[in-house]
Amino acid sequence: MSLMRLAYASEATFKAKPVEKGVEPNVARILMESRRNNARSEIVGGLYYGDDQFFQYLEGEEGAVRQLYDRIARDDRHRDVITLLEEPIEARTFTNWSMKYVPLSSDVNRFLDNEGMEAFRPSGFNRSQCEEMITLIRNSSQDGRVVSHDGGRNKRSKQSVIPKGILAGLIAAAVCLVGAMAYVSTML
Numbered sequence: 421m422s423l424m425r426l427a428y429a430s431e432a433t434f435k436a437k438p439v440e441k442g443v444e445p446n447v448a449r450i451l452m453e454s455r456r457n458n459a460r461s462e463i464v465g466g467l468y469y470g471d472d473q474f475f476q477y478l479e480g481e482e483g484a485v486r487q488l489y490d491r492i493a494r495d496d497r498h499r500d501v502i503t504l505l506e507e508p509i510e511a512r513t514f515t516n517w518s519m520k521y522v523p524l525s526s527d528v529n530r531f532l533d534n535e536g537m538e539a540f541r542p543s544g545f546n547r548s549q550c551e552e553m554i555t556l557i558r559n560s561s562q563d564g565r566v567v568s569h570d571g572g573r574n575k576r577s578k579q580s581v582i583p584k585g586i587l588a589g590l591i592a593a594a595v596c597l598v599g600a601m602a603y604v605s606t607m608l
């Protein structure tokens with residue numbers, strides 16, 4: 421039995437809707453179908469969705485991967501499907517996963533920053549950038565949880581600059597201060 425791996429990029433044809441239970445609803449449906457079918461045909465890999473772009477990595481028995489890719493390429497939920505990587509492999513490199521989903525996580529953002537990319541445009545990825553993405557998918561520790569697509573890198577820059585721990589500390593200190601002032605005022 422020969423094994424192969426395949427990576428492609430494409431553009432979503434749907435407009436991202438507000439997230440439901442932590443994930444964009446169209447993507448949630450794709451993930452549901454993928455997890456059901458891929459487990460059956462022993463295909464593993466990962467799906468990345470961000471900035472209306474998909475990057476998917478598939479690994480498995482050659483016939484099964486090609487058959488699936490044919491089906492995916494005809495799916496009208498995306499367009500401009502471009503094959504980025506397609507080659508035989510000696511052994512599987514993913515374990516226990518039918519289809520891992522990677523959100524716009526900080527390590528992906530770090531990778532984009534390192535590559536000097538403003539937005540996620542996987543259709544232009546070279547071979548080493550594809551390998552980097554595959555490594556990020558492989559190392560992603562989402563543990564099967566479906567996690568939020570946060571709507572793109574632009575939103576990332578609007579996030580609070582104060583770390584959550586420090587913010588909690590400041591709030592606690594403020595509450596203590598108000599309490600102390602109230603106590604002192606009862607003694608005057």
Ligand SMILES: Cc1cc2nc3c(=O)[nH]c(=O)nc-3n(C[C@H](O)[C@H](O)[C@H](O)COP(=O)(O)O)c2cc1C
Binds near residue numbers: 450453488497
């Ligand atoms: C970006 C994208 C990725 C997809 N990935 C998979 C996949 O990994 N496995 C899968 O079975 N279907 C995947 N699909 C869905 C297939 O195109 C197809 O709709 C589905 O396999 C049909 O499944 P069904 O015959 O069980 O209804 C994907 C679709 C899109 C748009």
